[in-house]
Amino acid sequence: MEVCESFNNLTEAALQKKDGEGTPRSGNQKKASAAQLRITKDLSELNLPKTCSTEFPDPDDLLNFKLVICPDEGFYKGGRFIFSFKVGPNYPHEPPKVKCETQVYHPNIDQQGNVCLNILREDWKPVLTINSIVYGLQYLFLEPNAEDPLNKEAAEVLTTNRRVFEQNVQKAIRGGYVGGIYFDRCLK
Amino acid sequence: MEEVKESHQKRWIHLKKVLERPGPFTHPEFEPSPDILDFILSTCKILIIGAGGLGCELLKDLAMMGFKHIDIIDMDIIDLSNLNRQFLFRHKDIGVSKAQVAANYINARIAGCQVTPHCCPIEDKKEDFYRGFHIIVCGLDSITARRWINGMVVSLLNYDDNGVLDQSSIIPLVDGGTEGFKGNARVILPGMTACVECTLDLYPPQVTYPLCTIANTPRLPEHCVEYVKVVQWPKENPFGVALDGDDAQHTTWIYEKALERANQFNIHGVTFRLVQGVVKNIIPAVASTNAVISAVCATEVFKLATSCCTPLNNFMVFNDIDGIYTYAYEAEKKDNCTVCSNIPHPVDIDDPCKMKLKDLIDFLCENIKFQMKNPGLTTTIDGKSKTLYIPTIKMIEERTRPNLSKTLIDLGLRDGQEIVVADVTTPTSVIIKLRYTISDVEIN
Secondary structure: HHHHHHHHHHHHHHHHOOOOOOOOOOOOOOOOHHHHHHHHHHHHHHOOOOEEEOOOOOOOOEEEEEEOOOOOOOOOOOOOOEEEOOOHEEEEEEEEEEEEOOOOOOOOEEEOEEEHHHOOOOOEEEEEEEOHHHHHHHHHHOOOOOOOOOOHHHHHHHHHHHHHHHHHHHHHOOOOOEEOOEEOOEEE | HHHHHHEEEEOOOOHHHHHOOOOOOOOOOOOOOOOHHHHHHHEEEEEEEEHHHHHHHHHHHHHHHHOEEEEEOOOOOOOOOHHHOOOOOHHHHHOEHHHHHHHHHHHHHHHOOOEEOOOOOOHOOHHHHHHHHEEEEOOOOOOHHHHHHHHHHHOOHHHOOOOOOHHHHHEEEEEEEEEOOEEEEEEEEEOOOOOOOOOOOHHOOOOOOHHHHHHHHHHHEEEEEEEEHEEEEEEEEHHHHOOOOOOOOHHHHHHHHHHHHHHHHHOOOOHHHHHHHHHHOOOOOOOHHHHHHHHHHHHHHHHHHHHOOOOOOOEEEEOOOOEEEEEEEEEOOOOOOOOOOOHHHHHHHEOOOOEHHHHHHHHHHHHHOOOOOOOOEEEEEEOOEEEEOOOOOOHHHHHHHHHHEEEOOOOOOOOOEEEEEOOOOOOEEEEEEEEEOOOHHHHH
């Protein structure tokens, strides 16, 4: 009933509103977009593990930034890996676009920097945050997943011989050829 | 003259029956009067967003219903594939602005109707433009655009110091959407009923496939197309530009590569049409669905403009895949909606020439109403976002620390400026609105 009454008031108000005459309102700055509001909240609550840090080339642009991960355990200990985050205007309906900018020998990351992490594509939900992605990426370095590979060769080595895989990873981090592909040095 | 008047009388005879007589189903506070018809015919200004499948229907429906002052906005130009259902366009119109052609057609066809076209993205129009309308009705195909116009109508709301909404600042939003044989129509009273952002979870996510599946174990023709789109295109970048689904050269390239990949994995069914569909996320449009949804939306616009009947409360779904099904329910307004529950809190500033950003942050931490812990502040100046201070991100903290000792005026913050404040103590960002009480002093 409350809604009905309001509807009626509304039309009365509309009828009184003269053609072309706007309601005065102080301040005419464009309001922050819904994506902007949400990313501000995400970032101010960012709770980074000690192995991760962020870089903002432009502090006024919260929609484009980099995440640096330096794993302190596991296969990738000692490496330094950079990911670029691009948050679009449809965030959080759509996930941010995340690419790995460092060449890495990893079953779930390919040579073009595509990352196979479920929450970056098919399992993204608006309730997830930038923090969820950070933890997802960190987990990829601790537990590379050979079952859903992007780099099939690396995945095969991981399943058949973990020692060789570990050596390959460390070789790639120090810079050099692994399986005919050259990796740039990315030591911390 | 006499003849014109008579035909005028006849033309609106059916509307008069609804608007000038009481009835058992009218709104309880509805007062029949000839003024209401007059309002529709001479005063009421309607904005139609989108001049596509739904837009053509909406424009035709509303114009024939008697609305005379209609604006229509669409940035698109007419394409051959539009002509089967976007009936205001002809073959000769291909390549011309949709809004322009639609407006010309209706203006020529319906006596007295004044349709004003706007051939630009909705983002190009500012607050003053949108404030000039009584009702806005949308026939859009994108969630981004819906969220944008929703944010716009919410930002037009005025609240008094007690946070009570000024009803005259409400511009109702009627939104229609169709997808094949399915459609929905909804009425949004910004600030009062559920807005687009409140129900964001209702929109289905875009169809995506796991990256590893499309890279290693494709099974469907769609997997092959998606692989070329997501992996091969960025890698080979054949034309040196971003992928454009409307460029025939681009789609042909994708088609050829996808076919190669399909053959490699023994997958059948990669066709040019499928490629177009996957690349542009095309869902076949059905003319009858557009007609149904548009009719519902136009009726809602009429009800809102006249109060002759209680409007839809507030979400209606339609489906005629298998028989005909409709259902209406009340989508609930979210208490913590980032857009419509985010009522700006006024903060009075005595002297913005003396008050520093640090003082403002201290105020937010100490004030009984806010009691924040470690707030981060951003704002928008001349349409560009500006980070004032974010303490939780090391790099931004270092770069924005000098702002703390600057005054509000030095930072370019004006009277009425809205500042987004994010803090651990609130579930969503809070908006504060600066109110300078100094203007008198300045004059002295």
